[in-house]
Amino acid sequence: MTRTRRSPYAGTLSVLLAAAVTGCGAQAEDLPREVNPPNGVSHAWATETPPDPGPGAGVVAERLYFVRDGELVAVTRNVDAQPSVDELVDDLLAGPTDVEQREGLTSSLLGNDIVVGVQLSDGRATVELTAALDESGRTDQILAFAQIVCTLTAQPGITAVRFTRGGQPVGVPHADGSLSEAPATAADYASLLAT
Template sequence: MGGALVVLGLLGGCGVPTEDAPRAVAPPPGPFPSPGAVVGTPTPTLTAGRATEVLCFVRDDRLVRVERHVDGTPTVDAQLQHLLAGPTTAERDTGFTTALPGAVPVAAARPRGTEVDVDLGGAGDETGRSDEVLAFGQIVCTLTARSDVDTVVFFRGGAPLGVPRADGSLSRRPLAADDYAGLVVPR
């Protein structure tokens, strides 16, 4: 019992005053590096969401990958619909645009293994727009950013469609992000 009194006496004399009621404590300013992080390394910005969705938009006539944090991995068609919806207000405020409206009338996307078939609507009239290559690049770079997609093929009326690549050539073959590498810049 004498040892317990000594411990109580030491704890009572540690200089921390007691309070009658709990009080709120504000967290110190952060962000703080995660455990194991090297000091001086930038801490990534954390955004709500459990999955990262990559969309390719246009800025200064170049393709730029934009990451959005979403609750779950979207289907191929849902991700394409997000791309077709265009940049958010915040993304537009930082200079992002899209070449898709009016350039490429997308009707549907169908995964077939690691390839996605994209059906284009419309009568097949060429738009003559100079940014068509950016529009096709946006679709290809967005869909091939997924881990389950390697290539994209475009169809109109069930027939493979020749689409422009970054070098200006037309291709009916499956396209990959490498076909537009000359147009992609880091964010």
């Protein structure tokens, strides 16, 4: 008869296996009980309905273009309803919010006294300007026109923007510094877009 030699750790191993089989010490319960989830982020993810975003957090995306370090930066704000072109330009002329300013955004637009109004016709916006915005072609003027053109053409159905003063066409500075009375598109300012 052959005898099997028993390891000195066999007893310890059997005790550990028995402990593993019996679990972590939680006792089985006869009746189910309610378990309350912890507070905090995990609890928020487990809720069936998302929390109310509060006032000012709309469901329509409004895209505006501002300036950071000499480049155009697209900003998306959530508004309650699709803005008209006049409302869109008013929001652009109002400049970056406090939060956007803390993120380094500025505006090359001089204020809300430079645009008289905006008209839409056949996918083109015509922006009537006051005398406050000149046609010098300076970098800040190029960025100012770029902000208006890129903001308006980001809206569905608007493909180009024409500028007038007193009903007469105005030469618009493009990114390369050239002036043109032709309707401007976002492509005319593509080199100014932040990457």
